[in-house]
Amino acid sequence: MAEPATATQAAAPAVPQLKDELDIVIPTIRNLDFLEMWRPFFQPYHLIIVQDGDPSKTIKVPDGFDYELYNRNDINRILGPKASCISFKDSACRCFGYMVSKKKYIFTIDDDCFHDAALWNVYCDFIYFHLTKVAKDPSGKAINALEQHIKNLLSPSTPFFFNTLYDPFRDGADFVRGYPFSLREGVPTAVSHGLWLNIPDYDAPTQLVKPLERNTRFVDAVLTIPKGTLFPMCGMNLAFDRELIGPAMYFGLMGDGQPIGRYDDMWAGWCTKVICDHLGLGVKTGLPYIYHSKASNPFVNLRKEYKGIFWQEEIIPFFQQTVLPKDCTTVQKCYIELAKQVKEKLSKVDPYFDKLAEAMVTWIEAWDELNPTGSSVINGKAK
Numbered sequence: 095m096a097e098p099a100t101a102t103q104a105a106a107p108a109v110p111q112l113k114d115e116l117d118i119v120i121p122t123i124r125n126l127d128f129l130e131m132w133r134p135f136f137q138p139y140h141l142i143i144v145q146d147g148d149p150s151k152t153i154k155v156p157d158g159f160d161y162e163l164y165n166r167n168d169i170n171r172i173l174g175p176k177a178s179c180i181s182f183k184d185s186a187c188r189c190f191g192y193m194v195s196k197k198k199y200i201f202t203i204d205d206d207c208f209h210d211a212a213l214w215n216v217y218c219d220f221i222y223f224h225l226t227k228v229a230k231d232p233s234g235k236a237i238n239a240l241e242q243h244i245k246n247l248l249s250p251s252t253p254f255f256f257n258t259l260y261d262p263f264r265d266g267a268d269f270v271r272g273y274p275f276s277l278r279e280g281v282p283t284a285v286s287h288g289l290w291l292n293i294p295d296y297d298a299p300t301q302l303v304k305p306l307e308r309n310t311r312f313v314d315a316v317l318t319i320p321k322g323t324l325f326p327m328c329g330m331n332l333a334f335d336r337e338l339i340g341p342a343m344y345f346g347l348m349g350d351g352q353p354i355g356r357y358d359d360m361w362a363g364w365c366t367k368v369i370c371d372h373l374g375l376g377v378k379t380g381l382p383y384i385y386h387s388k389a390s391n392p393f394v395n396l397r398k399e400y401k402g403i404f405w406q407e408e409i410i411p412f413f414q415q416t417v418l419p420k421d422c423t424t425v426q427k428c429y430i431e432l433a434k435q436v437k438e439k440l441s442k443v444d445p446y447f448d449k450l451a452e453a454m455v456t457w458i459e460a461w462d463e464l465n466p467t468g469s470s471v472i473n474g475k476a477k
């Protein structure tokens with residue numbers, strides 16, 4: 095039983111719903127019964143469903159949701175030859191939803207992710223335990239994933255100096271002694287990367303050696319990923335500011351006809367982080383958690399991932415050493431420059447990167463065709 099509301103809790107500012115400024119993008123090959131679990135949280139929002147695989151298959155969407163659904167025929171019709179940059183038979187297809195959205199924010203979630211009621215009781219007990227035992231935490235109520243992502247996106251990030259009390263903008267926290275006041279304004283947050291309980295997002299080798307491992311650990315924190323540090327971005331529970339960073343969220347060429355899979359979100363995350371660092375934007379990771387219910391087949395995953403597992407030993411140094419010119423003042427300009435460098439420096443790893451670099455350019459051309467009013471960002475401020 096949660097503690098009675100305190101003055102602080104009562105004062106905690108309500109999180110805006112942003113229901114007319116946020117689209118929920120779901121890639122799927124399944125019926126979307128999982129939406130029933132999310133109805134209280136998702137019903138107010140517009141959904142963009144990207145149906146992968148056989149376009150003649152009918153995807154059932156529970157009644158009462160406002161959605162648009164795109165299958166492969168729709169993608170080919172809308173993008174024409176540029177549809178070649180959108181993966182087929184891989185969750186990477188979800189990025190088409192980012193491109194066709196007209197909203198400022200995107201939340202993308204997999205169709206096997208839940209906020210399990212039983213699980214939330216465990217979480218609430220966890221919070222309650224902390225509330226009664228260690229400190230009064232003004233929130234102290236079950237946080238729904240979307241609400242937490244919105245909180246993360248609407249509050250600044252602190253990439254230039256690490257705050258040891260984690261998110262300084264969170265109720266009940268602040269900047270600690272020694273934190274430079276000149277840096278306390280923070281920068282706009284472009285990405286909110288959520289985590290997963292139960293089935294963690296492990297790579298295939300780890301899944302194979304630890305088939306029974308489940309993540310039951312709640313870490314009640316949100317962290318800004320420091321400037322100059324890359325991270326493995328998972329697309330399972332992810333939100334971002336589409337106006338600030340949308341064009342960088344290209345989930346790279348995977349799946350059918352490609353030599354690699356399950357690196358779509360990783361590629362987007364590495365490109366996004368390098369561009370956020372360059373433009374003075376922030377990336378956060380941590381809360382919210384979702385309950386990831388289904389482990390995909392580790393043997394199939396190994397086949398998809400194996401080239402990526404040794405390629406990434408060259409890809410990561412590439413991104414770590416990437417320098418973007420000063421005149422790259424928009425995400426699009428940064429992305430085109432990145433594509434150029436991918437072609438120059440990674441094609442020696444495998445001809446796939448030649449193809450990927452071209453697909454990156456096609457993606458930007460398609461993005462700008464569907465979103466003619468390009469955005470530009472200088473020092474973290476959208477112009």
Ligand SMILES: O=c1ccn([C@@H]2O[C@H](COP(=O)(O)OP(=O)(O)O[C@H]3O[C@@H](CO)[C@H](O)[C@H]3O)[C@@H](O)[C@H]2O)c(=O)[nH]1
Binds near residue numbers: 121124329
């Ligand atoms: O060919 C496909 C396969 C799946 N999807 C949809 O994509 C998501 C994720 O699918 P699934 O849950 O089966 O895969 P996981 O291994 O658990 O997750 C991986 O996918 C990425 C994160 O989204 C990342 O690589 C891993 O976390 C579901 O919605 C499927 O319906 C698809 O569209 N096409």
Ligand SMILES: [Mn+2]
Binds near residue numbers: 386
């Ligand atoms: Mn899954």
